[in-house]
Structures are given as C-alpha cells and as structure tokens.
Amino acid sequence: QSVLTQPPSASGTPGQRVTISCSGSSSNIGSNTVNWYQQLPGTAPKLLIHSNNQRPSGVPERFSGSKFGTSGSLAISGLQSEDEADYYCATWDDSRNGPVFGGGTKLTVL
C-alpha cells in the first residue's frame, strides 16, 4: 500500500488533455513540494516535474504540475503516443524522514 494515492490507470486519445491526481496527507504533500516521474517500459524513472510545477530542461511544455492542499496533479496536454508510460508522484514525508511515492498510474494512449 503506497503512502500517496494515485489512480492505477488513465487513458486518452492523441491530442487530448489528461490529468493524473495524487493524494497525500499533511505530513507529506501538505507540507512539502510534489514531484512527478515518468517511467517508460523497461527503463529507469525520469524526472518530469519538480517543486510542484517546475519542468527540468528538455521536458516539453505539454507537461505541467500543480498542488493544492494535500493533493497534487499532473496534466498532459496534446497527448502523444510516446507519452504512454507509468507516472509516479513523490514527495518528502516528515514522519518517515524520507521520500514517499504514489503507486503509479499507467497511461494508455488509445
């Protein structure tokens, strides 16, 4: 059972906008910043969004993040086939003195 809660799956057609939610608590998302990782099949996770809404260099503007209260959200606009991957939210947990992850959301591009 993951500390952060994500929907197990999401889907959309090319060009659509999809959002993935991430729910936590006051000891993690409520008091710290949210990060998102993309994991393509058979590869290591890749940083997609950090500090709630910051994109690392090279990440397309189609990807955006937000945080409100104890929840975070990842939005992907102009969905493309290469966006098909697993997406994980993460943040720091003050009670565990370490990072915590969501269970992951498998995004399917129909």
Next chain:
Amino acid sequence: EVQLVESGGGLVQPGGSLRLSCAASGFPVSSNYMGWVRQAPGKGLEWVSVIYSGGRTYYAASVKGRFTISRDNSKSTLYLQMSSLRLEDTAVYYCAREGSGSSWAGMYYFDYWGQGTLVTVSS
C-alpha cells in the same frame, strides 16, 4: 555529464547477503544527498534508504536493521549492504541523486537515476 551505474545484483538465497554499488561520475558523490529506490516486479517505486552529504542516514521501516547505506568519497561510489534478505526484497534497485541542492528536505527530488540492478531472493 552526470552518470550513475549500479552493479552487484544477482540471485541470493533467503537469509543471505549482497552488496550493491553505484558508481557516480560528473559530480562529487559526497556533495549530494543520495538514495536507493527499489521496484519489485510489476510494482511501484519504494524508497529504501538515503544518505545526506553530511553522512546522516535514514531507512525505510521495511529494511531498517538489515540494510546499510554508505559511500566511499575517494571512489565516488555509493553502496547498499543488504543482509538477512527476504523474498519480498526481490526488486530492481536504483540509485538516485538529489537535485535541488536545497537545505530543506521538503524540496528534495531525484534528478538522476541509474539504470538499476536486479536482486532476486529465491531458494
């Protein structure tokens, strides 16, 4: 260029031990908070252990007392010594580097990850 390369994974019997290594290049391993994250087959990501630049270490409850994280600054290498291994420790183990450089842990994120090394615990 920052690179992280893990090694040391393999097949081990329950109760056995294994030491994972993560060779870092492109930055001094001593200057960053570094961590190990694992992923069981078909499952999500799970934090295992972290070591701060100052040397403080923390562990997930599931591995505390069995795993030890350390680093050798002269070799720019991070280690994870695993003992009393259990079937549920079977996973791909990734090492990762913290990227914010912040003094506040609440802003921490992993900006570089290694390719992972597979640990299989089986009799």
